[in-house]
Amino acid sequence: MSLTSSNLWHIIHTMIAVCPKCDIGMFLLHFKEVEVDYCECCRGIWLDHGELKALIETTGSDAPDPFLRQLEQTGTPSPRSHCLCPRCDSKLHEFTVNKLVLNRCPRGHGLWFDADELQQLLTMFGASQTIAFLNDLFGTKPTTKTEETKP
Numbered sequence: 001m002s003l004t005s006s007n008l009w010h011i012i013h014t015m016i017a018v019c020p021k022c023d024i025g026m027f028l029l030h031f032k033e034v035e036v037d038y039c040e041c042c043r044g045i046w047l048d049h050g051e052l053k054a055l056i057e058t059t060g061s062d063a064p065d066p067f068l069r070q071l072e073q074t075g076t077p078s079p080r081s082h083c084l085c086p087r088c089d090s091k092l093h094e095f096t097v098n099k100l101v102l103n104r105c106p107r108g109h110g111l112w113f114d115a116d117e118l119q120q121l122l123t124m125f126g127a128s129q130t131i132a133f134l135n136d137l138f139g140t141k142p143t144t145k146t147e148e149t150k151p
């Protein structure tokens with residue numbers, strides 16, 4: 001039995017993504033139709049294009065347009081970052097959302113979040129259900145203060 005080229009493509013396509021920081025294979029976590037690549041070593045998260053919106057919607061939070069537009073902005077190459085896109089090995093570009101520096105693939109494959117950056121981003125936009133879901137998923141207790149002072 002030999003591999004046909006289409007077999008080979010399938011294998012390559014389903015290969016585990018490599019963490020841009022640690023250069024090791026990441027865990028692929030499935031939630032409904034959303035796939036999240038998670039690095040257990042640095043606790044970073046890779047989201048393919050469109051997966052953030054899907055994740056927010058699937059977990060029952062709102063994804064306001066201004067929020068999503070900020071994530072579509074073009075990044076700039078960073079001289080100090082050596083992170084590579086897990087999909088195409090392009091050097092990730094940086095962009096800023098409310099002082100939070102995030103990384104994106106210049107070819108539009110997706111977004112990279114260092115540990116807790118995704119939670120910080122979601123906090124800015126009040127996607128509390130998504131944060132709760134992520135904390136649950138990764139088994140992390142919220143370390144940041146919870147300022148839920150509802151009457």
Ligand SMILES: [Zn+2]
Nearest residue numbers: 019022039042
């Ligand atoms: Zn890592």
Ligand SMILES: [Zn+2]
Nearest residue numbers: 085088105109
């Ligand atoms: Zn890429």
